[in-house]
Amino acid sequence: MPEKSEDFYKDLPGFSEFSGVTDLSLYSPLPDDWHIVIADITGSTGAIKEGRYKDVNMMGAACIMAVLNALPQCSIPYVFGGDGATLAVPDSAAALVKRELGATRSLAQKQFGLDLRVGIVPIRDVRDAGADVLVAKFQLSSVNAMAMFTGGGVQLVDGMIKDTSGKPQYSIPIPEDDAAPDLKGLSCRWEPLKSNRGMMLSILVHARGKTNQENIAIYREVIDCIDEVFNSDVKAASPVSAQNMVYKWPPKGMISECRLFALSPNRIRKYFWISFTSLVQFVLEKFDLSFGGYNAPQYREELRVNSDFRRFDDTLRMILDCTPDIAGALEEQFHDLHSREKIVYGVHRSGHALMTCLVFSLDKGEHVHFIDGSDGGFTAAAIQLKAQIQELSQKTR
Numbered sequence: 001m002p003e004k005s006e007d008f009y010k011d012l013p014g015f016s017e018f019s020g021v022t023d024l025s026l027y028s029p030l031p032d033d034w035h036i037v038i039a040d041i042t043g044s045t046g047a048i049k050e051g052r053y054k055d056v057n058m059m060g061a062a063c064i065m066a067v068l069n070a071l072p073q074c075s076i077p078y079v080f081g082g083d084g085a086t087l088a089v090p091d092s093a094a095a096l097v098k099r100e101l102g103a104t105r106s107l108a109q110k111q112f113g114l115d116l117r118v119g120i121v122p123i124r125d126v127r128d129a130g131a132d133v134l135v136a137k138f139q140l141s142s143v144n145a146m147a148m149f150t151g152g153g154v155q156l157v158d159g160m161i162k163d164t165s166g167k168p169q170y171s172i173p174i175p176e177d178d179a180a181p182d183l184k185g186l187s188c189r190w191e192p193l194k195s196n197r198g199m200m201l202s203i204l205v206h207a208r209g210k211t212n213q214e215n216i217a218i219y220r221e222v223i224d225c226i227d228e229v230f231n232s233d234v235k236a237a238s239p240v241s242a243q244n245m246v247y248k249w250p251p252k253g254m255i256s257e258c259r260l261f262a263l264s265p266n267r268i269r270k271y272f273w274i275s276f277t278s279l280v281q282f283v284l285e286k287f288d289l290s291f292g293g294y295n296a297p298q299y300r301e302e303l304r305v306n307s308d309f310r311r312f313d314d315t316l317r318m319i320l321d322c323t324p325d326i327a328g329a330l331e332e333q334f335h336d337l338h339s340r341e342k343i344v345y346g347v348h349r350s351g352h353a354l355m356t357c358l359v360f361s362l363d364k365g366e367h368v369h370f371i372d373g374s375d376g377g378f379t380a381a382a383i384q385l386k387a388q389i390q391e392l393s394q395k396t397r
Contacts, residue, residue, distance in 0.1 A: 010075035027134035040084030077147030082378030119161030188253030346385030
């Protein structure tokens with residue numbers, strides 16, 4: 001057990017094989033004085049129909065970056081959801097987290113025209129409602145990890161925050177001042193990742209077991225099915241490869257990156273710095289050079305390893321580079337599990353994947369990269385999943 005509650009996630013042992021998400025012995029309950037934070041963009045489907053999926057991804061990642069930058073001495077578990085994020089934070093940091101995420105809401109509204117909904121719920125309230133939040137740590141590399149959540153609590157909190165008739169104190173308001181969140185290290189400079197096999201398949205799977213143990217067993221079956229389709233080499237289906245990593249200048253995402261700092265008092269300096277560093281990165285990438293802690297070949301290799309294309313937060317989320325035949329085989333497996341009322345699921349096919357980057361320390365190799373499908377990705381897949389939930393709800397009435 002950690003000596004301090006704040007050290008809970010830092011001291012949590014990690015695991016290196018993704019199949020570990022179905023091993024309950026690798027999970028630990030969130031401490032009693034922690035909170036669950038969930039952020040999502042209201043109306044994200046409409047924004048994506050307008051072609052604004054990169055803005056949606058950026059604001060989802062901004063919620064994570066704002067919290068991590070505000071708490072540099074505390075290890076925080078988080079999961080990127082495409083149009084939002086899930087985090088867990090200690091009670092000692094709750095007030096600061098509320099301030100930073102309130103400022104992030106303001107930025108989303110003023111600069112991106114997006115309605116970012118953010119709420120924070122004490123884990124005690126989750127447990128009082130009959131659910132729990134268990135956390136595991138999936139090691140992408142020796143210095144980078146991603147959190148995995150199970151126990152039903154994340155799904156419960158999502159409903160509590162979206163329920164407008166619920167407790168208003170769960171909602172994080174937009175501040176009255178012009179506070180700006182610290183989003184240093186958040187960028188989106190790489191070109192969309194073109195599929196090498198034919199399509200990028202965004203996958204959402206939610207188990208329908210009656211207990212957490214039943215759900216974990218269902219997720220194990222789903223992961224086994226996916227492994228079988230890929231001949232036990234799912235890593236080879238990573239959307240990020242040496243063949244599809246392209247860096248151009250100016251980057252397509254540079255305008256969005258600049259808008260992240262539009263509320264900052266030194267925004268003009270930030271704009272010039274983003275332009276300058278992105279140009280330097282372009283030169284280093286083009287000629288495979290190293291400068292100021294940035295080693296282009298090494299960074300690309302680290303980037304592939306640190307790409308977060310498989311996630312778990314009471315819902316299994318994957319984006320895989322597939323052939324049409326493989327995509328069809330996966331969908332057949334999901335349909336079979338759905339027909340047996342084990343899962344609800346959603347999939348979305350696209351030609352590219354998008355990458356949003358969090359860079360903490362180049363010298364130490366500390367950087368992670370969120371992957372989502374283009375043309376909507378996880379948000380588009382969620383439409384099918386929600387339709388299946390609605391269908392099942394009508395059957396049980």
